[in-house]
Amino acid sequence: MMTLLRKLFWVALFLVFTLGFVTLFDHGFVTTRQFTQDAKSEANDLAALVRPIKRPPDKSDELPTK
Numbered sequence: 001m002m003t004l005l006r007k008l009f010w011v012a013l014f015l016v017f018t019l020g021f022v023t024l025f026d027h028g029f030v031t032t033r034q035f036t037q038d039a040k041s042e043a044n045d046l047a048a049l050v051r052p053i054k055r056p057p058d059k060s061d062e063l064p065t066k
Contacts, residue, residue: 019043 019042027038 019046 023039
């Protein structure tokens with residue numbers, strides 16, 4: 001159980017540092033306030049990658065009937 005917690009901690013830490021690295025080098029080294037706004041923007045972009053796309057149903061979505 002402790003090994004699982006340790007792995008989850010390291011994965012979470014890796015994700016936090018990766019987000020910080022991407023924010024710093026993508027948006028530049030600026031003030032703390034600007035960093036937090038840019039980090040929120042990057043987090044929203046990351047969430048948009050895993051969010052399902054909403055689209056109207058298509059004819060091809062229907063199951064064929066016998």
